[in-house]
């Protein structure tokens with residue numbers, strides 16, 4: 001039975017897509033069968049995995065609109081994980097689903113048919129708390145929160161935690177926070193260190209021990225349509241995401 | 256007659272809010288009367304300007320819902336520019352306005368009553384191309400596009416330019432691109448330089464000469480509720496935004 005994780009934070013540019021792609025690739029290296037679902041209309045997780053968004057006949061849009069079974073949206077990548085791609089069309093779903101009954105459950109219902117085929121399903125979310133992100137949270141067992149250790153990102157955390165709590169109460173009683181991941185971390189600067197210690201104080205064990213450093217190879221890899229493991233496996237970025245995958249696997253086996 | 260500028264890019268974390276706050280403060284130093292409107296429900300531009308979002312009776316939400324005149328939403332800041340604040344409530348406007356006639360013109364109509372009182376009105380947008388951003392674009396004379404020189408930000412540019420073109424055709428014939436601003440720029444890394452030269456090739460004069468470097472003081476200032484000019488006026492970040500304000504003023508006088 002697949003564990004479904006949303007990669008979520010409404011604050012923009014905190015490393016959601018970079019985490020989704022590189023967690024998928026790292027977990028695949030550990031012989032886990034991985035599906036990465038891109039529900040951000042920007043389609044960055046699709047492009048960063050080497051998938052041509054505009055040539056896919058079935059994407060996350062058809063899946064959410066229940067216009068095609070999710071199996072038809074699945075694309076294999078060179079990095080041995082599968083992807084359900086997204087593109088601009090997906091923004092249309094936001095408007096078209098407004099009046100639908102159970103609009104929050106569209107993704108959860110679609111995923112039920114394939115939870116036996118994967119070990120993990122990762123969902124890359126857009127920078128908002130809209131119906132697309134709500135669909136991801138309703139479909140998930142837990143949430144991974146990428147977090148840049150800066151002021152605006154810290155400001156938004158309360159809102160995100162409140163939203164998770166509301167989704168748990170209204171739609172998905174099992175939903176909880178899997179972990180907070182410190183990204184683009186620069187230990188030389190006091191702001192990062194200060195925000196980081198606030199996170200540890202407030203969230204305790206929920207904060208992953210693994211910290212992702214700022215590393216230019218992580219920003220270069222997507223222009224080649226590759227996870228950093230395929231682009232430069234010796235880089236600090238690649239090693240950090242492998243360590244994270246190890247930590248995620250370790251937590252699973254302790255349960 | 257105020258010049259109205261939207262600070263827009265659906266890519267998250269590219270420096271929209273940092274640009275909106277520091278352009279407002281820098282232009283105020285040049286004796287310009289400035290209003291900064293925050294239409295991002297995250298409310299970062301409000302918090303970064305030292306405004307307590309949750310204690311304002313009238314915010315951008317009431318303005319868009321036409322529940323109060325915009326004059327009642329205006330708050331003075333210590334940095335001598337005015338702010339219309341926003342908070343989480345603003346996400347509600349997205350749903351409540353869906354069926355309204357002329358829902359794209361709500362902000363433009365509200366602004367008409369005060370264009371004589373300011374030299375510039377700056378609008379900080381959320382990381383999306385939703386009805387809030389559309390309202391900003393319909394209300395604006397031009398768009399400032401903060402741009403991180405990295406792959407995902409470059410990918411999103413076509414979509415943004417298309418959206419601006421559609422808004423011009425459907426709602427606002429005068430709307431054009433004022434300029435693209437390179438933010439968090441690190442000249443040591445080849446990815447930044449490469450993306451930067453692609454921008455210059457494609458957009459020519461529309462790319463501001465001023466480049467904003469990565470500078471930690473810009474990330475520290477908002478935690479004190481201050482623009483960087485008030486926090487550390489000798490920093491590289493403060494000097495860069497002053498140079499940008501000079502460039503913006505220079506372009507205005509050439510028209």
Ligand SMILES: Nc1ncnc2c1ncn2[C@@H]1O[C@H](COP(=O)(O)OP(=O)(O)OP(=O)(O)O)[C@@H](O)[C@H]1O
Nearest residue numbers: 012013014015016017018127184214215219267405
């Ligand atoms: N650890 C890192 N070191 C250096 N650059 C990074 C790192 N993580 C992400 N980046 C770069 O920072 C930018 C923002 O990251 P990313 O796009 O993954 O964030 P996001 O949260 O998915 O953004 P959005 O809110 O737009 O979806 C990208 O250009 C990415 O390549």
Ligand SMILES: Nc1ncnc2c1ncn2[C@@H]1O[C@H](COP(=O)(O)OP(=O)(O)OP(=O)(O)O)[C@@H](O)[C@H]1O
Nearest residue numbers: 012150267268269270271272273382439469470474
């Ligand atoms: N030139 C810079 N140097 C260093 N840090 C910066 C710079 N510009 C912005 N930052 C920091 O980077 C982060 C992202 O910037 P900011 O929040 O302004 O982007 P945004 O585009 O408004 O994000 P969102 O998409 O969430 O609205 C913030 O923590 C900010 O303090």
Ligand SMILES: [Mg+2]
Nearest residue numbers: 016017040044
């Ligand atoms: Mg993303």
Ligand SMILES: [Mg+2]
Nearest residue numbers: 271272295299
């Ligand atoms: Mg912002």
